[in-house]
Amino acid sequence: MKVAILDGIKNLEIKDSKKPVPKNDEVLIKVAYVGICGSDVHYYEHGRIGDFIVDSPLILGHECSGEIIEVGSEVKKYTIGDKVVVEPGYGCNTCDFCKKGQYNLCDKMTFMATPPIDGAFAEYITYKEDMLFSLPESMSLLEGALIEPLAIGIYAASKGKVQPNQKVLIQGAGCIGLVSMMACMAYGTKNITITDVLDVRLQKASDLGAKKVVNIANETLDENNFDVVIDCVGLEGTMKTSIDHSKKGATIVLVGMGSDSDIKVNINRAISKELQFQTIFRYKNIFDIAIKLVEEKQIDLKSIVSNIFDFSDIKNAFNYVIKHRDKVTKAVIKM
Numbered sequence: 414m415k416v417a418i419l420d421g422i423k424n425l426e427i428k429d430s431k432k433p434v435p436k437n438d439e440v441l442i443k444v445a446y447v448g449i450c451g452s453d454v455h456y457y458e459h460g461r462i463g464d465f466i467v468d469s470p471l472i473l474g475h476e477c478s479g480e481i482i483e484v485g486s487e488v489k490k491y492t493i494g495d496k497v498v499v500e501p502g503y504g505c506n507t508c509d510f511c512k513k514g515q516y517n518l519c520d521k522m523t524f525m526a527t528p529p530i531d532g533a534f535a536e537y538i539t540y541k542e543d544m545l546f547s548l549p550e551s552m553s554l555l556e557g558a559l560i561e562p563l564a565i566g567i568y569a570a571s572k573g574k575v576q577p578n579q580k581v582l583i584q585g586a587g588c589i590g591l592v593s594m595m596a597c598m599a600y601g602t603k604n605i606t607i608t609d610v611l612d613v614r615l616q617k618a619s620d621l622g623a624k625k626v627v628n629i630a631n632e633t634l635d636e637n638n639f640d641v642v643i644d645c646v647g648l649e650g651t652m653k654t655s656i657d658h659s660k661k662g663a664t665i666v667l668v669g670m671g672s673d674s675d676i677k678v679n680i681n682r683a684i685s686k687e688l689q690f691q692t693i694f695r696y697k698n699i700f701d702i703a704i705k706l707v708e709e710k711q712i713d714l715k716s717i718v719s720n721i722f723d724f725s726d727i728k729n730a731f732n733y734v735i736k737h738r739d740k741v742t743k744a745v746i747k748m
């Protein structure tokens with residue numbers, strides 16, 4: 414089978430590899446679509462994200478859907494021909510975090526496309542049946558591949574305890590900002606302001622239903638009293654905005670990990686407003702909710718896709734995403 418291997422910075426090539434054989438509790442999936450995540454692009458461009466270093470050949474991609482073409486002897490839930498969404502990480506199932514359902518915090522987490530675990534830019538992958546989700550009839554395999562980023566948005570909105578009639582500020586109108594906005598809207602909030610520095614992204618946010626968009630590169634955010642702020646950027650400036658513009662008692666959800674991890678904030682102001690800080694790391698127990706919201710047409714997930722590339726064109730796709738960051742909201746590879 415063909416796989417796309419990253420072997421050094423910007424060295425991404427399609428190579429032949431042995432088709433995997435499912436273990437007893439695994440299925441073999443013919444991969445249909447894989448989204449290109451910001452993390453994939455980061456590994457491609459820099460060879461690392463923080464302490465995760467690509468020091469041996471790696472297959473990227475963790476936002477994927479596909480069709481089951483073979484099942485292991487102990488597989489119970491699925492049969493050949495089933496279409497599925499893959500949740501790309503699973504915990505050890507034995508540590509305290511896993512036992513409490515917080516498997517996203519498991520120290521032994523196995524997460525696709527995080528070195529040294531291979532991802533989904535491959536014709537076939539094998540996967541454990543208990544981290545797969547059936548794709549409803551009414552949903553396409555393309556939408557299936559977008560469930561993973563949507564899960565982050567839903568997790569962010571739920572940690573913010575977003576409620577109808579609240580006033581929400583979302584910082585960052587990239588893919589995660591947009592799915593966070595869509596999740597807040599599905600939770601009943603229509604009063605959403607979203608900020609970014611790129612007009613193209615803000616236009617997209619507007620098209621998708623943002624009440625107000627602000628290009629903070631040349632406009633000032635003149636609104637205050639936000640009940641919930643979701644920061645999908647993670648810089649000192651956005652942290653300051655969150656504290657300054659939120660209502661007393663508001664919840665601030667930190668989603669984006671920006672480049673400055675040591676940031677200075679006016680903590681006294683945060684304390685005197687009794688702000689509640691929440692953080693999220695990936696997601697847990699969200700995929701079924703995400704699928705349901707798309708199935709019920711509460712979220713039009715396809716609308717975040719800006720580009721679809723063929724697998725044979727994958728290197729080009731990565732270079733395109735880097736060159737046209739301002740235009741690409743979500744690029745997807747058709748396998």
Ligand SMILES: [Zn+2]
Nearest residue numbers: 450476561562
């Ligand atoms: Zn992702």
Ligand SMILES: [Zn+2]
Nearest residue numbers: 505508511519
């Ligand atoms: Zn664990």
